[in-house]
Amino acid sequence: MNTATTTANGHAPHGEHHPAGLLRWLTTTNHKDIGTMYLTFALVMFFVGGAMILAVRAELFQPGMQLMQPEFFNQLIGVHALVMIFAALMPAATGFANWQIPLMIGAPDMALPRLNNWGFWLLPPAALLLTMPFVLALFGIGDGAIATGWTFYAPLSVQGGIGVDFAIFAVHILGISSILGSINIIVTIFNMRAPGMTMMKLPLFCWGWLITAFLLIATIPVLAGAVTMLLTDRHFGTHFFTAAGGGDPILFQHLFWFFGHPEVYILLLPVWGLMPHVLATFSRKPVYGYKAQVYGFVAIGILSVVVWAHHFFTAGLPVPALLYFMYSTMSISLPLAVLFFCWIATMWRGAMSFETPMLFATGFIVLFGIAGLTGLVLADVAADAQYHHSYFVVAHFHYALFAGGIMGVMTGVYYWLPKWTGRMYSETLGKWHFWLTVLSFNLTFMPQFFLGLAGMPRRIPDYALQFAEFNAISTVGAFILGISQLLFAWNIVQCVCGRGAPAESRAWEGAEGLEWELSSPPPHHSWEIQPRVK
Amino acid sequence: MSTHSASSHGTHYYVPRPSHYPVTLSGALFLLALGFVLRINGFAPGPWFMLAGAALILYVLFGWFGAIIGESVTRAYGRWEDQSFRHGMVWFIASEVAFFAAFFGALFYVRVISVPDLLNLLPNHGWTLYPDYQGLSWPQSGAGPKAMAFTPMGAWGIPALNTALLLSSGATVTWAHWGLLKNNRFQLNLGLFLTVVLGFTFLGFQAWEYHHAYAELGLTLGAGVYGATFFMLTGFHGFHVTLGAIMLTVILLRCLKGHFDADNHFAFEGVAWYWHFVDVVWLLLFVFVYWL
Ligand code: HEM
Ligand SMILES: [Cu+2]
Numbered sequence: 001m002n003t004a005t006t007t008a009n010g011h012a013p014h015g016e017h018h019p020a021g022l023l024r025w026l027t028t029t030n031h032k033d034i035g036t037m038y039l040t041f042a043l044v045m046f047f048v049g050g051a052m053i054l055a056v057r058a059e060l061f062q063p064g065m066q067l068m069q070p071e072f073f074n075q076l077i078g079v080h081a082l083v084m085i086f087a088a089l090m091p092a093a094t095g096f097a098n099w100q101i102p103l104m105i106g107a108p109d110m111a112l113p114r115l116n117n118w119g120f121w122l123l124p125p126a127a128l129l130l131t132m133p134f135v136l137a138l139f140g141i142g143d144g145a146i147a148t149g150w151t152f153y154a155p156l157s158v159q160g161g162i163g164v165d166f167a168i169f170a171v172h173i174l175g176i177s178s179i180l181g182s183i184n185i186i187v188t189i190f191n192m193r194a195p196g197m198t199m200m201k202l203p204l205f206c207w208g209w210l211i212t213a214f215l216l217i218a219t220i221p222v223l224a225g226a227v228t229m230l231l232t233d234r235h236f237g238t239h240f241f242t243a244a245g246g247g248d249p250i251l252f253q254h255l256f257w258f259f260g261h262p263e264v265y266i267l268l269l270p271v272w273g274l275m276p277h278v279l280a281t282f283s284r285k286p287v288y289g290y291k292a293q294v295y296g297f298v299a300i301g302i303l304s305v306v307v308w309a310h311h312f313f314t315a316g317l318p319v320p321a322l323l324y325f326m327y328s329t330m331s332i333s334l335p336l337a338v339l340f341f342c343w344i345a346t347m348w349r350g351a352m353s354f355e356t357p358m359l360f361a362t363g364f365i366v367l368f369g370i371a372g373l374t375g376l377v378l379a380d381v382a383a384d385a386q387y388h389h390s391y392f393v394v395a396h397f398h399y400a401l402f403a404g405g406i407m408g409v410m411t412g413v414y415y416w417l418p419k420w421t422g423r424m425y426s427e428t429l430g431k432w433h434f435w436l437t438v439l440s441f442n443l444t445f446m447p448q449f450f451l452g453l454a455g456m457p458r459r460i461p462d463y464a465l466q467f468a469e470f471n472a473i474s475t476v477g478a479f480i481l482g483i484s485q486l487l488f489a490w491n492i493v494q495c496v497c498g499r500g501a502p503a504e505s506r507a508w509e510g511a512e513g514l515e516w517e518l519s520s521p522p523p524h525h526s527w528e529i530q531p532r533v534k
Numbered sequence: 535m536s537t538h539s540a541s542s543h544g545t546h547y548y549v550p551r552p553s554h555y556p557v558t559l560s561g562a563l564f565l566l567a568l569g570f571v572l573r574i575n576g577f578a579p580g581p582w583f584m585l586a587g588a589a590l591i592l593y594v595l596f597g598w599f600g601a602i603i604g605e606s607v608t609r610a611y612g613r614w615e616d617q618s619f620r621h622g623m624v625w626f627i628a629s630e631v632a633f634f635a636a637f638f639g640a641l642f643y644v645r646v647i648s649v650p651d652l653l654n655l656l657p658n659h660g661w662t663l664y665p666d667y668q669g670l671s672w673p674q675s676g677a678g679p680k681a682m683a684f685t686p687m688g689a690w691g692i693p694a695l696n697t698a699l700l701l702s703s704g705a706t707v708t709w710a711h712w713g714l715l716k717n718n719r720f721q722l723n724l725g726l727f728l729t730v731v732l733g734f735t736f737l738g739f740q741a742w743e744y745h746h747a748y749a750e751l752g753l754t755l756g757a758g759v760y761g762a763t764f765f766m767l768t769g770f771h772g773f774h775v776t777l778g779a780i781m782l783t784v785i786l787l788r789c790l791k792g793h794f795d796a797d798n799h800f801a802f803e804g805v806a807w808y809w810h811f812v813d814v815v816w817l818l819l820f821v822f823v824y825w826l
Contacts, residue, residue, distance in 0.1 A: 027557065029553065112622055114598075115622075166571055186625055217625055232766065247759040251648065
């Protein structure tokens, strides 16, 4: 351990007794242990969800039905999305929060450590519930996993099989986990900041997460309510979503997207929060527009809960509603543009260097820009009538969620891995990983824009001959993309196993912030005596 | 950016020792969910999984809350941790607000948008799919093959009485709190006792009301969207009242054992906040489900 830190921290690591081995991980109340578990779980589930969608892409490689039944195809698509959103991207962001927020705000731990542990340990049972109907079907129990897509639309989900019930309870448990995580993060930020750290000195990563946590608390319970109504419609005779009983299937879409649209910002706000740290570090300049970015986060948070119906423009809404939802959706691009401006201005005339995190950060800006611009196309009611439920939408949200979300997470992993493990990852492998990812990502998803423009619907296992070339290209890209991620995993494993050059406390020359004053890796208990921030 | 000196709190933050309760609770929830899914899909072992899950949950509730109470009594916590608990409770209640908002949202949506829409749309278009729809307004259960005849629940019988009960219980719990602040243990215990009694009485009346609905009014979960919103809203509220009443009972027992004083009683206040929240939800229910 770096001696400089023990002094900096004012404290040697605790000598108290802790369980070892598996029991340590099952029972831990330490934010670093819990952060590590979240991140590990996210990485594993990233590969699980990836394997599912590669099977889908294999089926779509050529027109006609080759590998699987349509029912199984639908199950793979739906579970892929649920796994990637709830079991990969969200846990990765929560892992960041657990590791970084206490280090960045000078707190001894998260405010509610036992709840923190519970928040994590709810995830594996939920993932099991989501995926076990695949296995049960092999033994003749039920007809497989949820086959409605991740959106659970009624009436299909009212009629679906046992997989829908499993998914409903998986969502309930994941929801409890998210709420616990959010409560913990809000309380930590409000109550555990080092003396002198006012809210307007709070690191932007923490600001991004704070807004995320508010959104989770406001919207996850609505999703829980929606799937509860679905459950009672399925098994207890209610008619929330059945017109014959006075209900309305469109009600489900309203409830789902009241959660679903904020959810996309839930996935991205933590990433937007960490971007300025990385950009400033590798541009060797202070963050440009701190306040503007804080207000941008707040504005996006507020707007995100009032635009949900843009996901079902074609469901038959009255014209005034269409206009309202169109303009409000488009207005989100204003605060988003402020963020883009600040990111670019942070780099402007900086002494830039392009280590792997910076490569990912700049790649993120370009590709996420495409997501925003194609979103504006979809927000146009007249255009959306053509593009809705086509591959154009699929391409749009993968530019948002893979290039924005996943690549943002990768930015953070490369940036903080030296801090967490005390080792520098291999820069060569990191650069290979970046270029392979960016190129194969575009190879996979760029053709999908053209497929959508040409009219190919999403979630259908077969297609007309005219779509064959673009689908073949997309599948090739997807397999390269999938395989490239092994480099990422390998690079991480190397650091965790203690290979690679030792990292300094301030692993990056230009890095600013409290976390860089601790050793790499930091002691098990850090900031037991809080630093004072000027 | 910073220098290192003692924090303004002057004390160390209490980070609890490793605990197996959270992970056990997760396992218990898994068993409960698995059992429930199997059960509603007609697989025989379902109830056994549910039973195992429920037993484990009980074990954890006793163990985990026991540990927390122990820490509180031995003053493992100071002001700083107390603040965390308070913030945490506030945001937990906020998430509960959002949960009820989903069901109120569904109610408003059907009443203000979808039902009037069907009423106005069908005659204009000469649509004969549901000819009986014409002339129906809220409350209704649709006009398709799933429609059922029922009588809606009136507001001024049991529901009005229940409103009075819950509002008084909100007053008695506040009175108990004043007693605690003045260190008047008699007022504290009596106030809490009255609150618990009022809470359980409310639940008794509600059970009776449900019986009345099913037995005499034809008002069931399956009575169209009116029955669905009625029972889900009042049912989830009733479930929250049950939890609140149980928690109040625990607090009462703790008070009788001499726990809490004027400046260390987060658990009391957390439960009281929860109780007031349940109260406010009831008022909204009374207005929008029973009355208007
Ligand atoms: C200015 C920015 C954006 C606008 C105007 C926008 C607009 C839209 C619209 C109108 C749709 C519905 C398309 C349809 O189904 O017909 C859509 C779908 C979607 N968007 Fe965006 N979007 C924007 C940014 C984002 C971001 C930042 C994310 C994610 C982090 C995102 C994720 C998604 C997802 C996941 C879907 C599809 C969900 C599904 O149907 O399964 N979008 N977007
Ligand atoms: Cu949206």
